[in-house]
Amino acid sequence: MRSIEDIAARLAQALPPQVAPLRDELHANFRTILQGQLARLDLVPREEFEAAREMLAHTRRKLDALEAQVAALEAERDSGG
Template identity: 75%
Template sequence: MRSIEDMAARLANALPPQVAPLREELKANFRAVLQSQLAELDLVPREEFEATREMLAHARARLGELENRVAELESRDNES
């Protein structure tokens, strides 16, 4: 993913030549707006996302094991 600095630079460079004198100021404004908007998205780092996904996969597998165990115990109980 591109950094905020890269995105701000690309936006500033995409402006028409008439605003070239304002390019650095606009780049700073773009950077501030991007940082502000991204902060509101409540994003998590990729590593944290991957760790959470792994924990969820483990929990789902364990839940499946426990469901099978409960079903086995219930069938034993019904046979008695």
């Protein structure tokens, strides 16, 4: 993923030559706007996402095991065992 700085620099470089004198100021403005908009997205750090994903996978494995156990107990009950 590109950093905010890289994106802001690309935007500034994409400006027409007529605004070259303003390029540094616009670059700073682009960076500020991008940072503000990304902050509003309520994103989580990758580490936090990975931890939540692993916890969910663990919970899914436990649920699958419990469902199999319940199915086995119901089958035993239904067979008169």
